[in-house]
Amino acid sequence: DVDHVYEALLNTSMDLDSLEPDSLLTEEWIKETVKKSGMKYKWAKLSESKVREDKDVERQPPPDPAVLVSRPPVVTIMGHVDHGKTTLLDSLRKTQVAASEAGGITQHIGAFLVQLPSGEKITFLDTPGHAAFSAMRARGALVTDIVILVVAADDGVMKQTVESIQHAQKAKVPIIVAVNKCDKFEADPARVKRELLVHGVVCEELGGDVQAVHVSALKGENLLELAEATAALAELLELKGDPKGLVEGTVIESHTNKGKGPITSAIIQRGTLKRGCVLVAGKAWAKVRFLFDENGLAMNEAGPSVVVEIAGWKELPSAGDEILEVESEQRAREVVEWREYVEEQEKEKQDQQVIQAKQQEHLESYRKDREALAHLTWYQRRRVRYKTEKHLMAMRPSDMDGSLEAILDILETYDADEQCQLDVVHFGVGDISENDLNLAETFSGTVYGFNVKASRPILQSAGKRGIPVKLHNVIYKLFNDLKDELSSRLPPTL
Ligand code: GDP
Numbered sequence: 355d356v357d358h359v360y361e362a363l364l365n366t367s368m369d370l371d372s373l374e375p376d377s378l379l380t381e382e383w384i385k386e387t388v389k390k391s392g393m394k395y396k397w398a399k400l401s402e403s404k405v406r407e408d409k410d411v412e413r414q415p416p417p418d419p420a421v422l423v424s425r426p427p428v429v430t431i432m433g434h435v436d437h438g439k440t441t442l443l444d445s446l447r448k449t450q451v452a453a454s455e456a457g458g459i460t461q462h463i464g465a466f467l468v469q470l471p472s473g474e475k476i477t478f479l480d481t482p483g484h485a486a487f488s489a490m491r492a493r494g495a496l497v498t499d500i501v502i503l504v505v506a507a508d509d510g511v512m513k514q515t516v517e518s519i520q521h522a523q524k525a526k527v528p529i530i531v532a533v534n535k536c537d538k539f540e541a542d543p544a545r546v547k548r549e550l551l552v553h554g555v556v557c558e559e560l561g562g563d564v565q566a567v568h569v570s571a572l573k574g575e576n577l578l579e580l581a582e583a584t585a586a587l588a589e590l591l592e593l594k595g596d597p598k599g600l601v602e603g604t605v606i607e608s609h610t611n612k613g614k615g616p617i618t619s620a621i622i623q624r625g626t627l628k629r630g631c632v633l634v635a636g637k638a639w640a641k642v643r644f645l646f647d648e649n650g651l652a653m654n655e656a657g658p659s660v661v662v663e664i665a666g667w668k669e670l671p672s673a674g675d676e677i678l679e680v681e682s683e684q685r686a687r688e689v690v691e692w693r694e695y696v697e698e699q700e701k702e703k704q705d706q707q708v709i710q711a712k713q714q715e716h717l718e719s720y721r722k723d724r725e726a727l728a729h730l731t732w733y734q735r736r737r738v739r740y741k742t743e744k745h746l747m748a749m750r751p752s753d754m755d756g757s758l759e760a761i762l763d764i765l766e767t768y769d770a771d772e773q774c775q776l777d778v779v780h781f782g783v784g785d786i787s788e789n790d791l792n793l794a795e796t797f798s799g800t801v802y803g804f805n806v807k808a809s810r811p812i813l814q815s816a817g818k819r820g821i822p823v824k825l826h827n828v829i830y831k832l833f834n835d836l837k838d839e840l841s842s843r844l845p846p847t848l
Pocket residue numbers: 433434435436437438439440441442482534535536537538569570571572573
């Protein structure tokens with residue numbers, strides 16, 4: 355049963371792979387916990403753990419199998435470019451427009467529902483191609499139950515056909531093959547099936563269990579057969595949803611509508627969405643004002659596998675964002691705030707890494723320069739350094755030609771000392787900058803300014819980071835200061 359619990363945990367949004375190795379939520383920890391708790395799922399324990407100190411939405415336990423009801427399959431159409439994905443979606447949609455009494459202005463809301471004469475329903479996501487599919491996958495959202503793989507019978511298996519197969523296989527989503535363009539004279543469905551064999555897609559005709567339906571998306575031929583094959587596979591999959599728990603779903607599309615404000619199309623995966631529900635998705639939240647179906651008609655509620663347009667968002671969430679219901683608006687704000695905080699931390703960490711890499715790079719080239727300079731006289735060296743601007747103390751005199759030259763000349767005299775060398779890592783004209791601080795920090799150096807200023811934020815930043823910043827207006831004081839600094843760094847005499 356441990357595996358079962360682990361599986362359940364994996365199904366939550368917790369990204370177990372990304373956790374620190376010393377985090378409490380390791381696989382061992384989970385197994386340990388489950389064992390200790392006598393096989394009872396201790397969800398409460400999760401909230402005590404390190405990762406759950408956060409204010410994000412608490413995960414609800416998996417639903418009680420008794421409350422589950424059947425739900426329609428959610429289908430994504432994939433395949434190589436120009437093999438007819440868009441045409442197929444259009445034709446499938448048309449079968450419904452003709453059938454529906456509203457008959458007409460179907461809106462593009464990212465998905466549509468097809469109802470078979472037998473009453474079975476299928477939800478088609480109409481953002482074709484694996485880009486959308488993998489974008490959602492990347493966010494851990496698997497909204498697709500079945501992939502319809504479109505292969506043009508006059509072209510056969512192509513690069514993106516293979517990629518689509520790999521995406522589906524990786525996500526363990528079963529495939530139905532739509533052998534398209536069968537109206538064409540050159541069509542060779544048998545060849546398509548042979549080619550698919552190589553990629554592990556074994557059609558029924560070749561002794562496998564993958565259904566292949568010969569269609570013409572353009573002429574609308576055999577679409578009912580395709581839909582029936584899909585419904586049959588769905589029945590085998592025994593797709594179930596929990597209409598009771600808190601709402602969970604995934605954003606399929608989002609845009610701002612002039613009249614309705616920020617709008618998302620979303621697929622509901624758990625619970626039943628109603629007006630007034632409070633939702634969070636990514637860093638956006640909503641108090642649901644209206645629900646619309648693909649015909650633009652208002653809906654009262656939307657259960658598992660239903661695609662619905664949601665109005666009431668304060669900001670736009672992104673496609674692929676997970677939608678979760680929370681108990682109150684206040685809680686929604688708290689969750690969003692927490693997520694913003696986490697993101698900021700993440701960004702800061704990344705910035706820090708970039709800075710460190712830059713500093714490392716600088717240090718490397720500085721070392722190389724030093725080696726290259728070793729055989730030159732100080733005078734030559736200074737010239738070269740002057741050009742390459744690689745030095746060990748950040749220096750900021752007020753003007754480049756006069757005082758800088760003078761300072762460098764005098765510094766020359768210190769260079770003879772073998773026990774402690776003075777290096778100017780960088781010099782430049784103008785007020786002390788953040789870059790000077792970064793360099794000084796990298797080299798544990800001191801920032802000297804002559805006849806220049808340092809702004810209050812710079813001084814505060816330097817103070818926080820423990821970087822000495824010394825400003826002088828009188829040149830001999832600057833040198834005395836430098837001398838002191840150098841002596842303080844001399845090895846202690848016995
Ligand atoms: P997608 O890139 O996969 O979405 O492909 P499209 O749906 O845009 O179709 C590419 C081209 O193939 C278009 O010119 C379609 O008219 C054509 N096409 C699509 N399905 C069929 C079909 O069943 N028969 C024929 N003859 N042409 C088709």
